[in-house]
Amino acid sequence: MNSDKKKGTCLQSEKNKTAHNLSSCFENVRSERPLVECITNYVTVNGCANLLLAAGASPVMADDIEGAAEFTRIADALVLNIGTLTPWVREAMKTSLAIAKERGIPGVLDPVGCGAAASHTRLSLELLESGVSIMRCNQSEAKALLGLNAAAHGVDAAMADQVSEANLGEACANVAELARRYGCVAAVTGAIDIAASPDGRVAVIRNGHPMMADITGSGCMLSALTGAFAAANPGHWFEAVVVMLAAYGAAGEIAQKNLLPGEGSGSFEMRLIDAFNLMNTKTLQEYADYEFI
Amino acid sequence: MNSDKKKGTCLQSEKNKTAHNLSSCFENVRSERPLVECITNYVTVNGCANLLLAAGASPVMADDIEGAAEFTRIADALVLNIGTLTPWVREAMKTSLAIAKERGIPGVLDPVGCGAAASHTRLSLELLESGVSIMRCNQSEAKALLGLNAAAHGVDAAMADQVSEANLGEACANVAELARRYGCVAAVTGAIDIAASPDGRVAVIRNGHPMMADITGSGCMLSALTGAFAAANPGHWFEAVVVMLAAYGAAGEIAQKNLLPGEGSGSFEMRLIDAFNLMNTKTLQEYADYEFI
Amino acid sequence: MNSDKKKGTCLQSEKNKTAHNLSSCFENVRSERPLVECITNYVTVNGCANLLLAAGASPVMADDIEGAAEFTRIADALVLNIGTLTPWVREAMKTSLAIAKERGIPGVLDPVGCGAAASHTRLSLELLESGVSIMRCNQSEAKALLGLNAAAHGVDAAMADQVSEANLGEACANVAELARRYGCVAAVTGAIDIAASPDGRVAVIRNGHPMMADITGSGCMLSALTGAFAAANPGHWFEAVVVMLAAYGAAGEIAQKNLLPGEGSGSFEMRLIDAFNLMNTKTLQEYADYEFI
Numbered sequence: 001m002n003s004d005k006k007k008g009t010c011l012q013s014e015k016n017k018t019a020h021n022l023s024s025c026f027e028n029v030r031s032e033r034p035l036v037e038c039i040t041n042y043v044t045v046n047g048c049a050n051l052l053l054a055a056g057a058s059p060v061m062a063d064d065i066e067g068a069a070e071f072t073r074i075a076d077a078l079v080l081n082i083g084t085l086t087p088w089v090r091e092a093m094k095t096s097l098a099i100a101k102e103r104g105i106p107g108v109l110d111p112v113g114c115g116a117a118a119s120h121t122r123l124s125l126e127l128l129e130s131g132v133s134i135m136r137c138n139q140s141e142a143k144a145l146l147g148l149n150a151a152a153h154g155v156d157a158a159m160a161d162q163v164s165e166a167n168l169g170e171a172c173a174n175v176a177e178l179a180r181r182y183g184c185v186a187a188v189t190g191a192i193d194i195a196a197s198p199d200g201r202v203a204v205i206r207n208g209h210p211m212m213a214d215i216t217g218s219g220c221m222l223s224a225l226t227g228a229f230a231a232a233n234p235g236h237w238f239e240a241v242v243v244m245l246a247a248y249g250a251a252g253e254i255a256q257k258n259l260l261p262g263e264g265s266g267s268f269e270m271r272l273i274d275a276f277n278l279m280n281t282k283t284l285q286e287y288a289d290y291e292f293i
Numbered sequence: 294m295n296s297d298k299k300k301g302t303c304l305q306s307e308k309n310k311t312a313h314n315l316s317s318c319f320e321n322v323r324s325e326r327p328l329v330e331c332i333t334n335y336v337t338v339n340g341c342a343n344l345l346l347a348a349g350a351s352p353v354m355a356d357d358i359e360g361a362a363e364f365t366r367i368a369d370a371l372v373l374n375i376g377t378l379t380p381w382v383r384e385a386m387k388t389s390l391a392i393a394k395e396r397g398i399p400g401v402l403d404p405v406g407c408g409a410a411a412s413h414t415r416l417s418l419e420l421l422e423s424g425v426s427i428m429r430c431n432q433s434e435a436k437a438l439l440g441l442n443a444a445a446h447g448v449d450a451a452m453a454d455q456v457s458e459a460n461l462g463e464a465c466a467n468v469a470e471l472a473r474r475y476g477c478v479a480a481v482t483g484a485i486d487i488a489a490s491p492d493g494r495v496a497v498i499r500n501g502h503p504m505m506a507d508i509t510g511s512g513c514m515l516s517a518l519t520g521a522f523a524a525a526n527p528g529h530w531f532e533a534v535v536v537m538l539a540a541y542g543a544a545g546e547i548a549q550k551n552l553l554p555g556e557g558s559g560s561f562e563m564r565l566i567d568a569f570n571l572m573n574t575k576t577l578q579e580y581a582d583y584e585f586i
Numbered sequence: 587m588n589s590d591k592k593k594g595t596c597l598q599s600e601k602n603k604t605a606h607n608l609s610s611c612f613e614n615v616r617s618e619r620p621l622v623e624c625i626t627n628y629v630t631v632n633g634c635a636n637l638l639l640a641a642g643a644s645p646v647m648a649d650d651i652e653g654a655a656e657f658t659r660i661a662d663a664l665v666l667n668i669g670t671l672t673p674w675v676r677e678a679m680k681t682s683l684a685i686a687k688e689r690g691i692p693g694v695l696d697p698v699g700c701g702a703a704a705s706h707t708r709l710s711l712e713l714l715e716s717g718v719s720i721m722r723c724n725q726s727e728a729k730a731l732l733g734l735n736a737a738a739h740g741v742d743a744a745m746a747d748q749v750s751e752a753n754l755g756e757a758c759a760n761v762a763e764l765a766r767r768y769g770c771v772a773a774v775t776g777a778i779d780i781a782a783s784p785d786g787r788v789a790v791i792r793n794g795h796p797m798m799a800d801i802t803g804s805g806c807m808l809s810a811l812t813g814a815f816a817a818a819n820p821g822h823w824f825e826a827v828v829v830m831l832a833a834y835g836a837a838g839e840i841a842q843k844n845l846l847p848g849e850g851s852g853s854f855e856m857r858l859i860d861a862f863n864l865m866n867t868k869t870l871q872e873y874a875d876y877e878f879i
Contacts, residue, residue, distance in 0.1 A: 043647045049509035053508060059447075063377055064379045064380070086649065116656075119653050262864070265859060266856040267857070267859075271560070273557070276559075277559060278555070278557045339803070343802050346801060347800070347851045351742055352741075354669070356670055363705060364702070564853070567850040567852040
């Protein structure tokens with residue numbers, strides 16, 4: 001993939017090419033009610049569980065090796081989020097990921113803090129190299145995983161790393177390279193979301209609202225949700241991720257519209273979960289704004 | 294107790310027999326402001342603390358052996374919730390439960406994940422056998438603790454294990470057996486709540502709203518609250534549990550009524566805590582729907 | 587400082603003496619967007635991160651020694667909150683505090699549970715003696731750190747320890763003594779907030795609303811915010827703390843006013859974060875009620 005060639009073509013592709021799959025990808029989560037196990041940080045774990053429930057999935061959060069492994073043996077998806085790490089959580093992640101691969105259920109990675117903390121980068125690379133199905137991260141983390149010079153110094157993406165229409169071609173090339181290099185679906189989110197499959201497909205999703213960056217956990221919740229959408233759509237992980245990114249972004253747009261006077265970032269998380277909970281395929285089709293490039 | 298005999302009689306008992314105690318059981322939490330120590334999972338811990346405060350109790354959350362034991366020596370109740378486990382949390386639970394028994398304060402157990410994960414079942418049985426005052430769980434966990442074939446594969450009760458009017462007699466017999474076998478008050482909650490005392494009393498509580506299953510922690514919060522109601526009503530744990538189940542279910546009903554347009558499961562937890570916080574005995578008496586059978 | 591002499595003079599000092607700094611202290615958080623690392627308890631960690639974002643700061647929560655130390659090397663402030671402790675968290679706190687001192691970034695301590703649990707008092711004293719920049723606690727914890735007889739038996743301040751106009755002089759003397767003894771800015775909050783600098787300045791802040799005591803984490807969130815205000819106002823930590831206490835209290839007042847019918851403590855936390863998120867310097871100046879004594 002050549003990033004220069006992409007620059008001019010990103011916006012010219014046929015819009016919403018998989019529109020016929022959009023409804024089923026979304027509805028399958030509700031009809032399948034997948035059991036999604038998350039080994040995740042304690043900062044945003046509550047929101048992750050609540051968004052999974054709002055989407056129609058069944059969450060189970062675990063962190064000790066024994067319990068985590070037991071749940072992986074019955075779960076429909078495994079989500080690893082490395083936001084807060086302890087020695088036993090690292091071990092639980094490796095053990096559960098091995099079981100997930102053995103069982104053929106999707107294993108999702110959110111490499112929180114990559115680039116900002118070397119220990120997070122190391123663990124992310126180790127997990128990626130052992131094989132994950134889907135990775136969801138922000139632009140700074142994506143750059144760090146590609147060995148590029150990322151600007152992030154915390155767990156949020158740096159302004160300098162934000163994707164805009166101006167640098168979209170280069171950003172798409174980076175995400176495609178991530179997907180290719182690690183053999184997984186890669187979803188890199190921010191002002192503009194980009195998803196890529198290991199076989200070279202790339203999608204750009206323009207849903208969402210800037211307020212999503214004003215709450216903690218908007219990325220973590222999305223990674224948890226990735227487990228649900230992948231589990232409910234076997235064989236269609238890439239399409240499911242694209243639909244999910246559109247749906248989550250749409251929920252953010254609706255949440256912002258639903259804010260009452262005097263409501264700010266504190267109420268936004270509730271309204272975001274509300275919007276996802278009440279979303280139907282009609283609303284989703286109305287809002288969804290994505291294209292395959 | 295014979296489950297067959299119960300089937301026809303469950304609904305024929307005198308309604309709200311302990312109505313004279315309802316107000317005091319509820320008000321005692323506010324007047325006594327019991328210190329409730331919770332060794333609980335990190336997923337729903339914030340909601341547990343906030344519901345305790347909303348009810349008028351004072352929460353303290355602990356997990357390392359030393360700190361947990363220090364608080365148990367001054368607490369008015371101890372609540373053990375095994376949702377997320379680590380080796381030191383297991384030890385802290387055992388140490389604190391021994392102190393609670395020595396001091397004669399109520400020890401509450403929420404056996405989260407029993408039946409779904411063998412390690413959770415083992416720890417629950419160990420804690421039950423060492424002696425707890427009150428156990429609060431869902432139907433799938435209750436079945437697992439009785440050695441019956443539970444359908445749950447996560448931390449939520451399975452649909453197949455739900456209590457309805459059709460299988461209420463059998464469900465009541467199971468809860469009564471749990472109370473008898475483990476010598477504790479047993480509260481098993483779901484679409485219909487059932488409470489039983491170790492001396493053979495059984496109550497059925499029909500408050501609540503299905504949306505309570507759409508948020509994480511509605512069971513955990515109830516278990517935390519159990520500590521507050523037990524501490525504030527010494528010698529009347531069974532009655533206190535019945536009143537609490539009615540009050541919590543009523544709060545769920547009110548919360549659903551209070552949802553604004555565009556609000557779903559994201560706002561429901563706030564409205565549930567709001568409703569419990571603003572509840573008074575007049576509202577409680579208006580909503581409470583329970584009977585002793 | 588003589589507590590008797592202060593009793594009559596507390597209310598006679600020139601009001602809002604540093605009013606010219608108020609706006610800049612507040613705005614600097616938004617313009618500097620400091621990276622605030624919190625090693626904090628898992629009960630209220632989500633609210634801490636969300637309040638930091640609402641204020642314009644960038645939060646990063648950590649707890650293992652390696653990751654925590656890596657973030658301290660790039661953070662603009664470090665906040666230590668000892669609400670829930672484990673052996674590795676204790677070590678992470680000591681390691682990160684040493685790095686913070688070496689780098690000259692502010693180190694904030696919230697000595698949760700001091701006085702109620704001896705292990706919490708011991709660790710607090712150890713951290714204070716190794717040197718912190720700012721300490722934020724409640725009245726019961728302040729008394730315990732001074733070796734006075736505190737009434738607290740949980741993590742909330744005891745009624746008997748509350749500051750009122752009647753005992754304000756004595757309370758101010760205690761806070762001044764804490765600041766002097768440990769060479770840090772001390773902020774002791776409750777119905778009336780008091781701040782003192784190690785060089786003998788004392789301020790009384792009368793913003794806030796009683797509902798702030800009805801939610802878990804109102805103190806923890808304030809301690810997290812202290813890191814942001816200190817980082818954004820180098821050389822003016824005392825003034826920044828005073829402005830922050832006024833702003834946070836004002837947000838509490840606004841949050842209470844913004845409650846809709848049927849809303850109680852459950853919605854209050856959202857509305858508190860909303861109010862801080864939407865606050866501007868005009869609103870702050872309108873609400874701020876503090877004096878230097």
